[in-house]
Amino acid sequence: MHTYLRNKPVWVQLITFGVLTIGIFLLVGSLGLSLVAYFNHLSVSQLGAMGPSDYARPELSGVLKGELIIQFLVFFLPSMIFAYLADPRPLSYIGLKSPQKKSFLPITIITIVVAYFTVSFLGTLDESIVHLLPKATQKWIVSGENNVNGMLDNILTMKSPADMIMPIFLVGILAAVGEEVFFRGILQKFFIQIFKSAWPGIIFTGFLFSAIHMQFMGFLPRMVLGIVLGALYWFSGSLFLSILGHFIFNLITLLLMYFKVADLDSKNSSSAIIIFLGILSLAIVVFLVNLLRKKSTTTYATEFPPPADNIFLDDQDHPV
Secondary structure (H helix, E strand, O other), rough: OOOOOOHHHHHHHHHHHHHHHHHHHHHHHHHHHHHHHHOOOOOOOHHHHHOOOHOOOHHHHHHHHHEEEHHHHHHHHHHHHHHHOOOOHHHHOOOOOOOOOOHHHHHHHHHHHHHHHHHHHOOOOOHHHHHHOOOHHHHHHHHHHHHHHHHHHHOOOOOOHHHHHHHHHHHHHHHHHHHHHHHHHHHHEEEEEOOOOOOOOHHHHHHHHHOOOHHHHHHHHHHHHHHHHHHHHHHHHHHHHHHHHOOOOOOHHHHHHOOOOOOOOOOOOOOOOHHHHHHHHHHHHHHHEEEEEEEEOHHHHHOOOOOHHHHOOOOOOOOO
């Protein structure tokens, strides 16, 4: 009888996944950075000495693009390897299957589009909180935010429709797939089991999802986005929908930047329209997620049955 990792205690699974992630991070990171340095005519030491201001230089945009691909692999590879070790049906285990009901697709799309206004509103709250902090702390946070924005501007410069292909691939598709597989497909399962309840696990995973980006200014909106994506996955039973939702959210941001409707530095915390739309959209998102919950057949018991009911036999094994 083959014992898959999903039959092990959740802490064993979490530690195994952590070790796997660190190992792949070190391996892919070192090999990937060497390739990035080579193709951009830099030495590894020069690459390691680069700071945020260097990443914002247009001539080094290839470095940042390469590192985004490495980031995708660091999220994606350990998740898929763990899924193959955890379950005889790895794709199903990770959530890459059809949603429970066809109606969940339009609900997901509407929820994410509406949630964009919620996230924008929460971004203004984050900015307001920063203004209440000591001046030195404000300066440190704003400086970090400007550095990150400078790096993103370097790959998000879009003068024609053709220029959108690479940002959509890097920031839209790769980020959505890699982060959703890692956070929702794997980590959220662990934390729901640890808390023995869906919502605490979803919320804590959303917290980690935001924290790993290391941007204080966008912490609250990114955490709420992570919670919404986690709920979409849990209640629909399909990681495809959370990936789609993540992609749509990033695509909206890219399109707004391309058409000059918004840019990375355009936050107006005093806008009454932003506040009104934010509160209204939050209410609509809560309604839609609750609608998804009512239609869903997902329960803790169905997702995590007792170990005795959760054992898979190899083809050569025979039940006793």
